[in-house]
Amino acid sequence: MASLTSHPDETKVVSKRFGMGATNIDRYLELDGYKAVQKAVTMQPDDIINQVKNSGLRGRGGAGFNTGLKWSFVPKQSPKPKYILCNGDESEPGTCKDRLIFEHDPHAVIEGVVIAGLAVGSTTGYIYIRGEYRYLLEIVQKALADAYAHGFLGKNIFGSGRDFDVYWHGGAGAYEVGEESALMESLEGKRGIPRIRPPFPAVVGLWGGPTVINNAETLASVPHILLGGAEWYAGLGTPKNGGTRLFCLSGHLERPGVYELPMGYNLRKMIYEVGGGIPNGRKLKAVVPGGSSTPALTPDEVDVAMDFDTLMKAGSMLGSGGVVVLDDTTCIVKFALRTMKFYQHESCGWCIPCREGTDWLKKTLTRFHNGGGLKKDIDNMYYLSENMLGRTFCPLGDAAAMPTMAFIKKFRKEFEDHLEGRPCPYEKESTIQELPVMA
Amino acid sequence: MRFSDQFEARFAVMLTHYPTKRSVLVPTLLYAQDEIGFLSDEAIAEIAARLDLTDLEVRNVISYYSMLTTKPRGKYNVQVCTNIACMLRGGEELLEHCEQKLGIGHKGTTRDGLFSLEEVECIGACSWAPAAQVNYDFHENLTLEKMDSVLDEYRTKPQ
Ligand SMILES: Cc1cc2nc3c(=O)[nH]c(=O)nc-3n(C[C@H](O)[C@H](O)[C@H](O)COP(=O)(O)O)c2cc1C
Ligand code: SF4
Ligand code: FES
Numbered sequence: 001m002a003s004l005t006s007h008p009d010e011t012k013v014v015s016k017r018f019g020m021g022a023t024n025i026d027r028y029l030e031l032d033g034y035k036a037v038q039k040a041v042t043m044q045p046d047d048i049i050n051q052v053k054n055s056g057l058r059g060r061g062g063a064g065f066n067t068g069l070k071w072s073f074v075p076k077q078s079p080k081p082k083y084i085l086c087n088g089d090e091s092e093p094g095t096c097k098d099r100l101i102f103e104h105d106p107h108a109v110i111e112g113v114v115i116a117g118l119a120v121g122s123t124t125g126y127i128y129i130r131g132e133y134r135y136l137l138e139i140v141q142k143a144l145a146d147a148y149a150h151g152f153l154g155k156n157i158f159g160s161g162r163d164f165d166v167y168w169h170g171g172a173g174a175y176e177v178g179e180e181s182a183l184m185e186s187l188e189g190k191r192g193i194p195r196i197r198p199p200f201p202a203v204v205g206l207w208g209g210p211t212v213i214n215n216a217e218t219l220a221s222v223p224h225i226l227l228g229g230a231e232w233y234a235g236l237g238t239p240k241n242g243g244t245r246l247f248c249l250s251g252h253l254e255r256p257g258v259y260e261l262p263m264g265y266n267l268r269k270m271i272y273e274v275g276g277g278i279p280n281g282r283k284l285k286a287v288v289p290g291g292s293s294t295p296a297l298t299p300d301e302v303d304v305a306m307d308f309d310t311l312m313k314a315g316s317m318l319g320s321g322g323v324v325v326l327d328d329t330t331c332i333v334k335f336a337l338r339t340m341k342f343y344q345h346e347s348c349g350w351c352i353p354c355r356e357g358t359d360w361l362k363k364t365l366t367r368f369h370n371g372g373g374l375k376k377d378i379d380n381m382y383y384l385s386e387n388m389l390g391r392t393f394c395p396l397g398d399a400a401a402m403p404t405m406a407f408i409k410k411f412r413k414e415f416e417d418h419l420e421g422r423p424c425p426y427e428k429e430s431t432i433q434e435l436p437v438m439a
Numbered sequence: 440m441r442f443s444d445q446f447e448a449r450f451a452v453m454l455t456h457y458p459t460k461r462s463v464l465v466p467t468l469l470y471a472q473d474e475i476g477f478l479s480d481e482a483i484a485e486i487a488a489r490l491d492l493t494d495l496e497v498r499n500v501i502s503y504y505s506m507l508t509t510k511p512r513g514k515y516n517v518q519v520c521t522n523i524a525c526m527l528r529g530g531e532e533l534l535e536h537c538e539q540k541l542g543i544g545h546k547g548t549t550r551d552g553l554f555s556l557e558e559v560e561c562i563g564a565c566s567w568a569p570a571a572q573v574n575y576d577f578h579e580n581l582t583l584e585k586m587d588s589v590l591d592e593y594r595t596k597p598q
Contacts, residue, residue, distance in 0.1 A: 093522045093561040131506045134575040167456040170466040173506030189464030191503040250524035250565040
C-alpha cells in the first residue's frame, strides 16, 4: 500500500475520497458515489460532451488532449459496437498516481467509464490494469462485482432503459502497451505493436468499433465535473487547462509523494514548498517535469506554471504528472543513460529509427559514462535524436529522443567533463541512507 | 493439464467479456503462470487449444510481455526497480545488495529455488522510492536494512 501525503496547497477533487474507505460501495455512496452517473442518464449525450469540453479537462495520460473534444469525434451512428477503454497501464517512469486512484477510489473510475459511454452511445467499457498492479486489479474486480450487485451496471442502469457493462482486463508487463493503439492490440490478445493512424481509435478501435481511450485519472475526474459543473472545474485551473491534477513528486526531495494541485501551480513552489525542498543542503540541478519522456528543466527555468500550454512554451511537456527532481550530485550523463536504457528495452522494434536509435544511443551513453566518450559523440547523439523525431509509428521514438536532446543542449559541459577517459565526476559512495524517507 | 477450480471459473467468465476468444489470452497466461510458476509447454499447448490458436502464436505473445516466462524461477521473485526515481534514491545499490545477499544476478535463481532476482523498470512506486516487488507485493521506501528484513520475512515464511 502506497502511503498518502498532504499539503495545505492541495485542492482535492480526484483525491478527495483517498483514505476514506471508498473502495467499500456503501461508503462510496455516502460520499456522493454514483450520483454523477444518475445525473448523466437524465442528460442529452451532447450536453455531457459539452460539459466535459467546457470544463477544460485534458487527458492525464500524457498528451493532454481535450477530453470532451475527443469524445465528440466518435461517430453518432456506427454499424459496429462502440467501446470505452480505460488506460490503467501506468508505466511512464516517474508516474504513480493511477495506482492511488484504483487503490482508494475505484468506483470513481467505473463511474467515469459509464458516463463516457452514455456520452458517446456505447454500452461496453473495459478497465485495463498493468500486470504488476495485481492488488489493484483485485480491488477493481471487487468494485465491479459490487456495482453489478447493486444494479449500477448491467441491464437498465438507474431505470434509464440503457444497459452498460464494464469489464476488467489485466496486462503482463510492457510500457509500450500504454500507447493507445498498442493497448487495444494487447486487449485483443496480441503483442503490443501499435496501429497505423489514421484511422484514429475514436473511429476504428477495438474489434473495429469506435473506441474512446482515456487515462484512469481523466475518467475519474469526469464524475466530479458533472456534479460540480464545467465552470467550477475550469475555474480551478488556468485557461484551457481545467481543474487539478495529481502530481507525483519523486527524486531528491524532503517530502516526495502524490499531491493534487491546481493546474498551473508554480513548479518552484511545488519543489520547495509542497515537496519540502532538496535534502542535505544540496542544490537543484534539474527537474523532469512530466515523466521520463519530457525534456528536463534547469534551475533557472522552474518559475513556470504547470499546465500543458505553459510547459510547451517552455520547451517541455506536462506529460503524465511525474515530477522527478535531481540535486547537484546527480550525474546527468548517467541519468540520460538510465532513461535511454528504459526506452531501448521498451521499444517494440517496429520502426528502425526507434529500434536502432535507442540502441545506438544507449551504447554511446554507456561508453561515455565509462569514460570512453569522444567529443564528436556529443553532436552525433544530438543529431541522431533529432532525426528520430516524428519518424516513427508511435510517439515512443520521440519520447526517447526529446529528453536526450534537452540533456545534451542544457548540460553539455557535463558531457564534456566525461571526455578523454576522465572518471565520472559524480560517482559517489551511497545515496540510500542519507535521504529522508517517508514513514 | 489441470488448473485450479478458481482458474477455470475465472476463465469461463472472462470468455463472456469479449467478442473474440483470443482477447482473454494475456490475463489468462499470467494467471496460469501464477499457478504453475512458469509457462510450461503443456500449459501453452492447453491454452492455445482452448483459444483456437497455435502454440507458436501463444509463444509469440509470451515473448512480448516482460512478466511472462517459459522458464521456472524461484518461489519468490524479487524485482528491484532501478529506473530514474529509484536510481536517484539508491535503487542500483539496492539491486547490488540483493545480488550479494542472494548470490545471484539479474534473472538468476538461488540453488534452493526460493528466490529469483530481477532488475525491473518503473513499477509505479516512484514517490516511495526506492522500491521493489516480491511477486506481487510492493515494498517501498527501502533501505539496505529494510531489504534484508524483507528477504528474511520471505525466507522464514511457512511453506
Ligand atoms: C509509449 C507510450 C506509453 C503510454 N503509456 C500510457 C499509460 O501508461 N497510461 C496512459 O493513460 N496513457 C499512456 N500513454 C498515452 C496514451 O497513448 C493515450 O494518449 C492516453 O491513454 C489517452 O488518454 P487521455 O486523453 O485521458 O490522456 C502512452 C503513450 C505512449 C506513446
Ligand atoms: S516508435 Fe518504437 S515503440 Fe513505437 S512503434 Fe516504432 S519501434 Fe515500436
Ligand atoms: S522509478 Fe522506480 S518505481 Fe518508478
